[in-house]
Amino acid sequence: MSIMPNLDKSFNLSASVQAPTNVKPNKSHRQQMQVLQEHGCLVLDEKLCTERLANLNYYRLSPYFQAFKQADGKFRPGVTFEQIYQVYEFDRLLRQIIYGVLEPIEISLRTKLAYCHTSKYGPLGYLQAQHFNLQHQHAQFLQSLQNQVHLNAKLLFVQHHLDKYGGKFPLWVMTELFSFGMLSRFYCDLLTCDQKTVAAAYHVQYRQLASWLVCLTQLRNICAHFNRLYYRTFSAVPAGINVAPAAERRLWPLLKVLRQLCPPEFLWEKEVKERLLLLLSDYKDAIDLAHLGFPADWADEI
Structure with a gap:
């Protein structure tokens, strides 16, 4: 069974190749630097700037310009390429800290969902639609599971269950193939009584x-x-997290969610708070905490 995504019929790659007249031409790294300068960005070290651009796609860096621009699209007076790059580096290291705590949360969620469901409905109860709420699309769910098995067929534990158990996967095995998005959907599709058990x-x-x-x-x-x-505006606001209105769609409320969901055996103080304090200290001259939604007393809350 094919699991390739269906591309919109209006998209024709061959036609795009034949008629690229409305596509911007590529620019050399020096030309990219000159574009920045033309928009008011100061470059203190041109050689270093072009070296950075040779290893960092201009298009990937460009979202970081937003925090430094005026309404007319020009950079604010005094903004330097070096400062923008510092923010990029700060963001890279911040992602590492956050991704590090997302891992134990995801594993904990897999464990709790599988334990709750199998304790009540058995190892294969997830294959029965009546064990989910009315919003659950069971046929799509089963197809998604089949796709995951197909994509991961070379993994030893998948091969083992295909060969020895005829493709029957207990939920505690199947959840190892779930993405975070699949875990989220699985929880949201549970019966209310089961959602309450997991949430508790x-x-x-x-x-x-x-x-x-x-x-x-x-x-x-x-x-x-x-x-x-x-400086990202997130599309969803976590319910029940009290923050200033300006911070609702910034990173800060999500950090509070991570703190709440983090399993107790994870060393939050050492793995998150201490590393975050050090990171913010190292980059204090380049960043603005308001761009992350952090309150003045954030260290006491996190």
């Missing part, structure tokens, strides 16, 4: 946890694809 393990309301998982799915995808966190 995290000491939060069940609707609140559903909101948080949607938010963390976006956060994980951003980190996994090395995309920007700094």
